[in-house]
Amino acid sequence: MNGDARLVVENASLRYGALDVLSALSLTVGEREIVSIVGPSGCGKTTLLRCVGGLNQLNGGEIRIDGQRVEKPLPIVSMVFQHFGLFPWKNLWSNIAYGLALKHTPKDEIERRVSAAIELVGLKGFEKSYPHQLSGGMQQRAGLARALVMEPKLLLMDEPFSAIDAQTREQLQFELLRIWDQRPTAMMFVTHSIDEAVLMGDRVVVLAGRPSHVRAVRTVKLPRPRERSVVASSAFIELREQVWHDLFDQPAGNGARVQQ
C-alpha cells in the first residue's frame, strides 16, 4: 500500500431479501493504488463496486472515500461501465462532456478538458461519431474518457473490458496502464479474469464464499510501468496460480459454506 487509504470499506454487509450477498467485508484502496477484485460470478463484486459508487446501499458497515461517508454518488468518483453506458443520442464529444455539462462547467473549460481526454484515449477524429457507428473497443475508450475527464480521485471499473473481443481487450488493458502511469489515481478494478486482475492490480482481493467475504489479498510485486513482457514472467505466472488456488480451493474448516 502506498500513501493513505483513499477508500475504506469497513465491515460491509448486504442482503437481497433472504439472501446474504456480502458479510463483514473490509478493504482499502490507497491514493495511487489499483486494487483488483476477483471472484466467481454472482459473488457480489459488482454490487460492492456499485455500493462504493453510491448506486446501491449497504445494509451494514460503512464506506468512506477521503473520509466522506458514501450515501449517494460522490463527485470525486467516476465509473466505467461494463456495457459502456454511452447515450446513443449523443455523439462521442457530447457523451464525454456529459458530466462536465451537468455541472455547468464553463464552455471553454469543457472544450479544453474534453479535447485532452479524447486525445488521451486515442479517439481524435471521432468526436462527431455516434456510439452505434463505433466498435465496442472504441465505445469503451469513450466510456473511459467520460470518466477521466471528471479528474476523479477514485476510478471504479466494472468489468470494463469483458464485453470486448479478446484482442482489443489486451490492447485496452495496456492502454489503461499507460494512461494510469501518466496520471496515477486510486482505482478499484472489478474483473472475472484472473490474468487481468494480476496484470492491472497492485493488490488482488479475492472474494469468495456465500455470503462473500475477502478470502485472500495478494500483493502484486510486478514492476511499473507494466510492459507486455510481464505476462510471461515467472512472478506473474506464480501469482496467477496463487489467485487461482485462492478462488477454487476449498478452505479448510469452511468447506461446508462453499458449494462445489
Added chain:
Amino acid sequence: MSAMRRPRWATRERLAPVVAGLVLMAIWEIWVRATLPDFVARPSGIVMAIPSTVASLEFWFDVAATLGSILEGVIIGSAVGVLIGVAMGRVREIDWFLSTYIRALYALPLVALVPIVILWVGYQPAARLIIVIISVFLPVAVTTADGTRAINKDYLDVGMMFGARTRDVWFGIALPSAMPFIVAGIELGFARGITNAIAVEVLASVKGMGMSVFTKSNELNENASLVYVVCLAIFAVGVRAGMIRFRHWLAPWYRGSH
C-alpha cells in the same frame, strides 16, 4: 441465378404494386362502363375531374381547413401528450392517477365523443380541432409513458453517477431514449387524427375535405368527391413517409421495423 439478374428482380418488386394498381383500375373502369350509370365514379372520370376541382377556390379552402386543423391538432396533442407521458412514465403516483382513464379513452373510438364536443363548442371548426388534439394526445401519452418507464437501467446509472438531477433524467435521458416510442405514438395519432377530423366534419357539418366528399357525392358528382379522397390518401401516405424520416432524424441509432 446469375448476379446480373439481381437488379431486374428488384425493379420487378417495385413495379408490382404499380401493375396491381393499374389492373385494379382497369377492372373498375370496365366494370362501371359496362354495367353502371354514367355518374358513378370511374378512374378516367376522376382524372378528368381533377382540373375543375383543383381550380376551385372551395377546394383549397377545404384543404387548408382540414389539413391545417390536423397539423395544429397534431402539434398541440403531441406536446401535451409528451409532457403528460413523461410525468406518467417517471412518477409512479401520477401514473396511478391517470393511467386508467387515459388507457380507457385510448381504447374508445373517439367518434363517440363527437356529440359531446359539439355540445360544448357547437357545430364549429373548434370541434374538429379538439377531437384531433385528443386523438393525438392519447396515443402519444401512452407510448411516451411506456417509453420513458422502460429506460435502459445503464443510462440511469450513468446519470446518477455523473450527478444528474431529476429534470436532467426526465429531459436528458428519459425523453431522448423514448424518442422512437414517441414518434410511433405521433404516427398513430396522426392516422387517428385524420380519420376523426373527417368524421367530425361529416357528423357536425364542419366545412372541409371530409364534408366535401359527402356533399359532392350527394350532388351526384362522384368523380369530384373521389378527387378529395385521393388527396386525403396522398396526405396520409406522405405523413407516414415523413414520420419514418422524422424518426430516423430524431433517433438514428434506432433500428425499427422499417
